[in-house]
Amino acid sequence: MTDHPPKKPARVPRPEFEVALTDATAIGEVERPLTFGERIVNNEAVQRLTILVGLIVIWELYARWLNNGLLFPTFSETMRTFSKDIANGVLIDRTITSLRTLAIGYALGLALAAVLTTFAVASGIGSRVLSMLTAMFNPLPAIALLPLALIWFGLGTPSLVFVIIHSVLWAVALNTMIGFRSVPETLRMSGRNVGLKGVRYVALILVPAAFPSILAGLKIGWAFAWRTLVAAELVFGVSARSGGIGWYIFQARNDLDTATVFSGLLAVILIGLFVESVIFRAIEAHTVNLWGMQR
Amino acid sequence: MTAELLEVNGVTLQYKTPRHLVTATYRVDFLVHQGDRYVILGPSGCGKSTLLKAVGGFMLPAEGSIRIHGREVTSPGPDRMMVFQEFEQLMPWKTVYQNVLFPMKVTKKFASPEAATRANAVVDKVGLSEFRDVYPHMLSGGMKMRVAIARAMALEPDILLMDEPFAALDALTRRAMQRELLSLWNQLGFTVLFVTHSIEEAIVIGSRILVLSAHPGRVRAELDADRLDHNSVGKPEFGILSNRIHTLLFDERHGLHAQGESRA
Numbered sequence: 001m002t003d004h005p006p007k008k009p010a011r012v013p014r015p016e017f018e019v020a021l022t023d024a025t026a027i028g029e030v031e032r033p034l035t036f037g038e039r040i041v042n043n044e045a046v047q048r049l050t051i052l053v054g055l056i057v058i059w060e061l062y063a064r065w066l067n068n069g070l071l072f073p074t075f076s077e078t079m080r081t082f083s084k085d086i087a088n089g090v091l092i093d094r095t096i097t098s099l100r101t102l103a104i105g106y107a108l109g110l111a112l113a114a115v116l117t118t119f120a121v122a123s124g125i126g127s128r129v130l131s132m133l134t135a136m137f138n139p140l141p142a143i144a145l146l147p148l149a150l151i152w153f154g155l156g157t158p159s160l161v162f163v164i165i166h167s168v169l170w171a172v173a174l175n176t177m178i179g180f181r182s183v184p185e186t187l188r189m190s191g192r193n194v195g196l197k198g199v200r201y202v203a204l205i206l207v208p209a210a211f212p213s214i215l216a217g218l219k220i221g222w223a224f225a226w227r228t229l230v231a232a233e234l235v236f237g238v239s240a241r242s243g244g245i246g247w248y249i250f251q252a253r254n255d256l257d258t259a260t261v262f263s264g265l266l267a268v269i270l271i272g273l274f275v276e277s278v279i280f281r282a283i284e285a286h287t288v289n290l291w292g293m294q295r
Numbered sequence: 296m297t298a299e300l301l302e303v304n305g306v307t308l309q310y311k312t313p314r315h316l317v318t319a320t321y322r323v324d325f326l327v328h329q330g331d332r333y334v335i336l337g338p339s340g341c342g343k344s345t346l347l348k349a350v351g352g353f354m355l356p357a358e359g360s361i362r363i364h365g366r367e368v369t370s371p372g373p374d375r376m377m378v379f380q381e382f383e384q385l386m387p388w389k390t391v392y393q394n395v396l397f398p399m400k401v402t403k404k405f406a407s408p409e410a411a412t413r414a415n416a417v418v419d420k421v422g423l424s425e426f427r428d429v430y431p432h433m434l435s436g437g438m439k440m441r442v443a444i445a446r447a448m449a450l451e452p453d454i455l456l457m458d459e460p461f462a463a464l465d466a467l468t469r470r471a472m473q474r475e476l477l478s479l480w481n482q483l484g485f486t487v488l489f490v491t492h493s494i495e496e497a498i499v500i501g502s503r504i505l506v507l508s509a510h511p512g513r514v515r516a517e518l519d520a521d522r523l524d525h526n527s528v529g530k531p532e533f534g535i536l537s538n539r540i541h542t543l544l545f546d547e548r549h550g551l552h553a554q555g556e557s558r559a
Contacts, residue, residue, distance in 0.1 A: 186381040189353060192371045194398040194450075204401070208388040291387045292432025 048277065073259040082263035091248065095267055098244030101157055102229050105164025109221065112165065113172040120173075121180060121202055134174045142167035142228040146235060160232055167224035175217025179210025212288045219280055223272070230268055300486055301327035301350065301454060305359035307511075308345050319345035320512035322359065325505050327454065327488060332480060334489045334501030334520075338544060342512030343490045347458050350488060351377050363453060373402045376447035380459040382439045385431040385446075392418060392427045395446045404450060417449040418442075420479070437468040444476070448485065455487040461496070473499055474525060494540050498523050498533060506543050515543050 024030070040046055056075055063074035073081075085091035120130040142163040149159040183206055191205035207214065233246025243251075245267055252260035288294040303326070308319040319342030327333045335343045348354055350361055352371040361368040363375065376398070378384070385394050395418055399410040418427055421441040431439055440460055447455055461469040473496065480487065491497050497504050502521040507514060520536060527533045 184381070184383045186379045186384045187386070189351075189371070189377065190379065190384045190386075192353070193351065193375075193377050194373045194401045195371065196401060200401075205386075208386070211388070287388070291430055293387055 070256065070258055073262055077259050078262040078266060081257075081259040082266055085260070085263060091245075091263070091267055094243065094245045094248040094264075095271070098229060098233065098246070099271070101160050101244065102164060102225055104157075105161040105229070106168055106222065106225050108161065109165040109168025109225070110172060110218075112169050113176060113217075113221075116169075116173050117176045117180070118199065118202055120177060121206065122198075127177070130173060130177060134170045134177075137166065138170040138174060140166075142224065143231050143235070146232055160229060163228050163232055164225045167228040168221040171220040171224055172214075172217040175220065176210065176214050179213025179217075180206050182213065183209040211291075212294045215280070215283065215288060219276070222275060222280075226268075226272060226275075298328040299326055300329045300331075300363065301488065302362040302365075303327075303346075303350070303359070304362070306346070306349065306356045306361060307358035308342060308349055308354065309357045310345065310354065318511040320507070323507070323512060323514055324359075325514065325517065327486065327503075330484055330486055332487050332489065332500055332502040334491060334497045334504045335507060336491055336494065336497040336501075336504055336540065336544075337507030337512060337515075338509045339492055341507040341509040343492075343507055344458050346507075346512065347377075347456050347488065347490050350454075351375050351456050373398060373404065373450055374453045375456055376450055376452040377456045377458065378440075378443045378447050378460045380462050382431075382436055382463065384443055385439055387431055390428045390430055391423055391434070391442050394431065394442055395449050398446060398450045402450065413449050417445045420482075421445045421475070435468075436464050437472060440464065440472060441475070444479075448479070448483070451485075453486065455485055457487060457489045459490055459492065462491070462493075469496075470525070476500065477524065494537050494544075495528070497540070498536055499525055499528070504540070506540060508544070516540075 034042070060075040063072050063077075066072050069077065082091070116126075116130050116133075119126040121127070145163055145166055146159065149162045153159040153162060187209055188205065191201055196204060229244070230246040230249075233244045234250050245264060249261055249264035252258075252264060284294070304324055305322045306324075307321050310317055310319060323346065325333075335346060337343045345354070349356055350363075350368065352368050352375065355369070368375075386397065389397060392414055396410060396414040399405050399413065400407070405413060415424075415427075418424055421444060423438060423441055423445070426434060426438065431442065434442070444455075444460070461472050464472060476487075477500070479485075489497075489500055491500070498520045502519070504518045504520050505514065506516040506518065518536065518540070523533055523536065
């Protein structure tokens, strides 16, 4: 660096200054509410609806072009069958049967998951047991347990409930454990600082702090359960009168009534959409979104 | 009752990492009196935060004893409320008001109408009444810290334990918070045990300063700083004390190994 001295630019003198503030009233309100149009475009429900309508239009156009009701009925024909079966109560009966079984299985699955995770939080052994069990059973498809369930519980609701519990339990337990582990140490300490211990500590600190993860587990558990249930109903019609929505689809296939198959599938999808975008959305809006834990 | 509130006697603290057994402090003694602003000052690695955690009851000493009002500290408890450095000590699922109310509800120290009044009063006192029903994620760092302090004080603990509470704040907010803490202390006269690695903060905040050396933490000195506050910054007295502490912390002639650390 000795042969060429550092090039230091000559300092141009710059005057210091102080000025009065520029008048900013020209932009109007500094904070302005969005217009109605802007809010419509940003609305999630509106966006979802637009996507739905788009899909329906594609379906209708393709089915008309194909013109084969046995392979691919049009949207309008499916809707006719759908509304007919809703009106005569068949589809509603089937759906209620399915949802009742689902509710029992889901509730029992959650209760078991709560017991297992509390046990796992309480002791090192418990946590080892739970992680072993989830590693073993989580990858096991619930449907694969159906034959075993049939041997144990026979043809009927208990078998279905058993496979649903299996599909809910591990997903929820696994996510809850992951959530508990990621609760910040400072938050744990501020809970213990006020003397919280045991079940109260889990309920008042760990559960709300891990709620984003628990909610994800609940969602996965729900989807697994619903899927498993419909599939299990397809495999065996419990009895013609008390079958669920899977049985409704299976029967329609036997009659080569494709429009009814479609309307059954439509019902499965609609229920899925409802649970996801109404029930779970509402829970999210009142919890993790409100608390700023999730965007 | 004597003026002595907290008695730390020959405390050695050790904790295990996956590979090592680390000795954080070695035979540390000190006494905190009622109404003290007692500051523990030291370079990073002197075990000052660990010491505070032990007073909080989050870890037990390997040797020695910690007594508060003569009772041995064995577990965390609401008589020693902690304020942490991290902002995530607030419960994100509770509003400012609910966060302040929570310890009073859980410990049942106050009947619920009284707890509600106290919570409102203390939220008011730290200047957050406008943000009473807001969730923590919408607050700035300084505001979150104020909520944490309010929450701890509302419970009227025997001693307030503060673990570098202002370290994560920007310089301007930190100064404002230091002033606020001092004015709250002037109004309420609580006892606080304050950990910091900043010499200036120690002098401004503290009435007594315990200087620790590093690796492992041992007592180097206990100094008086009651006369000095923000207004003394820049005065010769302040400079003299500051230099004295600096020498205590970093001078090799006193048999300490050079830390090579410039953060003080």
